[in-house]
Amino acid sequence: MNTVHTPVNPFSLSSFDVERIRADFPILQLAFNGKPLVYLDNAASSQMPQPVIDRLVRYQTSEHANINRAVYTLSEIATSEYEAARRKLQRFINAPEEREVIFTSGTTDAINLVMHGYGRKFIKTGDEIILTTLEHHSNIVPWQMLAEETGAKIRVVPINDAGELLIDEYENLFNERTKLVGVMHVSNALGTINPIKQMIAFAHSHGVPVLVDGAQAVPHLQVDVQDLDCDFYAFSGHKLCGPTGIGVLYGKAALLEKMQPFKGGGDMILSVTFEKTTYNTIPHKFEAGTPPIAAAIGLGAAVDYLLAIGMDAIAAHELELLNYATEQMTRMQGVRIIGTAKNKASVISFSVDGVHPHDVGTLLNQEGVALRTGHHCAQPVMLRFKVPATSRASFAFYNTLTEVDALIAGIRNVQKVFT
Amino acid sequence: MANYKALYQEVILDHNKKPRNYGTLAHASHHAVGHNPLCGDHISVALNFDRDCIDDIAFQGESCAICKASASMMTVAIKGKSRADAEILIQEFLAMTTGKLDLESPNHIGRLAVFAGVCDLPTRVKCAILPWHTLQAAFNSVATTSIRS
Numbered sequence: 001m002n003t004v005h006t007p008v009n010p011f012s013l014s015s016f017d018v019e020r021i022r023a024d025f026p027i028l029q030l031a032f033n034g035k036p037l038v039y040l041d042n043a044a045s046s047q048m049p050q051p052v053i054d055r056l057v058r059y060q061t062s063e064h065a066n067i068n069r070a071v072y073t074l075s076e077i078a079t080s081e082y083e084a085a086r087r088k089l090q091r092f093i094n095a096p097e098e099r100e101v102i103f104t105s106g107t108t109d110a111i112n113l114v115m116h117g118y119g120r121k122f123i124k125t126g127d128e129i130i131l132t133t134l135e136h137h138s139n140i141v142p143w144q145m146l147a148e149e150t151g152a153k154i155r156v157v158p159i160n161d162a163g164e165l166l167i168d169e170y171e172n173l174f175n176e177r178t179k180l181v182g183v184m185h186v187s188n189a190l191g192t193i194n195p196i197k198q199m200i201a202f203a204h205s206h207g208v209p210v211l212v213d214g215a216q217a218v219p220h221l222q223v224d225v226q227d228l229d230c231d232f233y234a235f236s237g238h239k240l241c242g243p244t245g246i247g248v249l250y251g252k253a254a255l256l257e258k259m260q261p262f263k264g265g266g267d268m269i270l271s272v273t274f275e276k277t278t279y280n281t282i283p284h285k286f287e288a289g290t291p292p293i294a295a296a297i298g299l300g301a302a303v304d305y306l307l308a309i310g311m312d313a314i315a316a317h318e319l320e321l322l323n324y325a326t327e328q329m330t331r332m333q334g335v336r337i338i339g340t341a342k343n344k345a346s347v348i349s350f351s352v353d354g355v356h357p358h359d360v361g362t363l364l365n366q367e368g369v370a371l372r373t374g375h376h377c378a379q380p381v382m383l384r385f386k387v388p389a390t391s392r393a394s395f396a397f398y399n400t401l402t403e404v405d406a407l408i409a410g411i412r413n414v415q416k417v418f419t
Numbered sequence: 420m421a422n423y424k425a426l427y428q429e430v431i432l433d434h435n436k437k438p439r440n441y442g443t444l445a446h447a448s449h450h451a452v453g454h455n456p457l458c459g460d461h462i463s464v465a466l467n468f469d470r471d472c473i474d475d476i477a478f479q480g481e482s483c484a485i486c487k488a489s490a491s492m493m494t495v496a497i498k499g500k501s502r503a504d505a506e507i508l509i510q511e512f513l514a515m516t517t518g519k520l521d522l523e524s525p526n527h528i529g530r531l532a533v534f535a536g537v538c539d540l541p542t543r544v545k546c547a548i549l550p551w552h553t554l555q556a557a558f559n560s561v562a563t564t565s566i567r568s
Contacts, residue, residue, distance in 0.1 A: 356483030358458055362543060363427065374458055388459045388481055417427050418484070 016317050021309065022398050024049040035368025038403045043188050043216060043347050043394030044372050045238045048302070052241060055301035059294050066290055068267055082293050085300030086283075092303045093233060094224040095250050102249045102256070102283040103296050107215040108138040110234035110249035111182075113286060114211050115142040117259035118232075119180065125151035127179040130208075132157040132165055133384055134187045134194070137377040139213045143182060152179070159384060163190040163339035170199060174206045181210040185217035189378040189392070190339025191322075191347030193221070197228050204229065209255065215239055219396065220318055220345045222311040225250050237295060242302035246295035249286070256282045263288040314397040318346035321395040325404045332408070334415060338385050346395035349376070352411060355418045357389045363417060364391075367410040426485065426536045426543075430492075435484035440477045440494035447477075453553030455545055455566045458483070462490055464553045471501045478553075483546050485537065490550035492531055502558060509551050516547050 022028050027047045030037050039047060065075040067082050083098075090098045104110040119142075123129065129143050133156055147154050155178075157170040165183075181203045186193050200210045209231035217223055218235045225233050232255070237246035251259075261268055261279055265288035270278040279285045306314065325348055329335050334353040352360050361373035372392045375382045382388060393407055444450075447465035454461045462480030466473055476498055478490045493512075497505050508527050514520035515528060518538035522528065537547045545566045556564035 356460075358483040358543065358546060359427075359485070362540065379459070382459075418432065 016313050018400050025398055032368050033366055038369040038406045040371045040393040042396040046241050046396055048241055049305055051305050052298050052301045056294055056298045059297050067293055081297050085296045088300040088303050089248050093250055094226050099282050100250055100253050102286045103291050104247045104249050105245050106236040106247035107234045110247055111139055112142050113249055113262045114232050115146050116262040119146045121260050123152050123179045127152045128155050128177045130155050130173050130181045132183050133159045133380050135184055136188055139182050162341050163192045164341045165194055171202055178208050181208055184213040186345045188216045189376040189381045190349055191344040192341040193343040193345055200230050231255055237299040240302055242299035243295040245292045246299050261285050265289045317397050318395055321399055322346040324401055328408045338390050349390040349392045351390055352414055357391045360391045360414050363414045364410040369407055369410045430533050431488040434488035434491040438487055438491040441479055442477045444477050449557040451553050451557035452563045453549050455549050460486055462550055464557050473497055473500055485543055485546040486549050489547045493550045509555050512551050513548055516544050
């Protein structure tokens with residue numbers, strides 16, 4: 001492992017230098033089963049570059065104390081770095097105000113926050129929530145829990161055979177009882193990029209707010225919450241080269257202000273007596289207890305790292321990987337790509353004829369190729385395509401065309417073993 | 420490393436391709452369905468006793484090669500055995516696939532030893548033991564079972 005580290009210099013990246021970027025990721029230098037690691041499970045979790053690791057170490061070795069409380073210097077440093085991370089995330093998604101950026105433990109936590117804070121206050125018996133077939137379980141189950149509790153109804157937007165939302169059907173679902181739309185920006189199972197800007201505009205024309213699950217979008221696309229005009233946008237740090245246990249909920253201030261708190265505890269209050277508690281202002285109202293300070297600061301560093309490379313450069317390289325892999329796999333007999341939307345992020349779900357995805361996964365692992373097999377926490381999608389599970393390769397900006405070749409060779413080996 | 424190779428060897432691939440005793444029994448005395456919630460795989464096992472002897476056994480379901488071959492070879496191994504002997508084999512198979520069976524000491528594993536390598540693949544152990552777990556449930560007249568329980 002390198003002890004001396006030269007971080008990526010944004011000005012040297014006029015052409016995308018993937019080998020230089022890979023050198024920043026210690027884990028990508030490892031080998032498994034005697035083969036170099038080909039890490040293609042980035043939609044599940046991405047790897048962490050040295051500058052982010054270094055930032056975590058620096059925080060723990062010289063900046064750590066609890067935040068928002070004490071008057072000593074160390075606590076002031078920790079508080080100021082935590083809030084600086086919030087501003088980095090604010091800029092990353094172009095949120096109008098920093099108080100609209102709430103640190104959560106991840107996307108699931110962020111969606112649950114909206115369910116408890118907004119849903120339980122404003123959604124009543126007979127009201128309707130629109131979700132889509134593509135949703136991850138994390139944007140289904142909280143709303144089912146709410147529906148069970150309140151008697152609200154869930155309506156589901158169907159998809160076509162390519163894995164694209166049927167927008168006409170979406171628009172037909174609206175009525176005077178529609179209270180919220182929950183939609184993922186990019187499908188984790190299929191890679192489909194949904195036309196959320198158009199969907200948000202339509203929902204707003206009916207006065208309905210929209211929650212976007214952006215977990216799979218922020219690592220691949222430049223996200224601008226003002227341009228999208230979404231009401232809530234949720235994402236996770238660990239899919240963004242940051243640590244686990246940290247995520248973000250962006251919410252429009254006017255909505256966040258009128259929501260009830262999700263978790264009660266320290267920091268989310270202004271004053272507490274046994275007669276009456278006054279809640280803190282946003283975002284603190286939604287950040288009860290000591291937050292994951294180190295993780296938030298690490299996520300701030302991760303965002304700096306990605307922006308230094310440039311989200312446009314990342315998207316362009318990933319598109320090259322996606323197109324190359326799609327072209328190769330389309331030509332393979334007995335391999336079927338599931339999810340062929342026109343507008344896709346760098347995710348390929350596929351099945352190999354006559355071979356169960358778990359056997360594909362085990363045999364690819366033998367070749368050093370790490371990918372995900374299973375239902376991808378999107379069982380309604382699997383049901384729609386009548387498969388119990390798929391194999392899924394998901395590419396990040398640090399993957400290479402050579403790694404796509406390793407995947408293709410691995411799939412050929414699977415087919416050979418099973419002939 | 421050698422274990423992957425050992426796992427996907429001829430005998431397992433053959434049972435996956437041409438599973439023995441695949442199907443259902445018209446009048447099963449014992450029957451159970453087993454689920455692997457990790458992957459959504461499921462198999463059903465049906466059997467008939469003639470006095471104390473397992474006269475007939477069949478399985479079917481949706482599963483990976485490891486699970487299907489395990490089920491197929493299980494039916495071959497169990498057919499004609501007494502319930503007591505079958506239960507000993509279930510225990511030995513579970514012990515082997517979790518690395519707790521000494522294959523050098525006397526046992527009844529026989530050809531099922533091809534599954535020994537699965538103990539080094541923690542994520543795949545459940546695939547191999549699902550049929551056996553389901554067979555035990557059928558013996559105990561538990562209609563549905565899940566590998567996590």
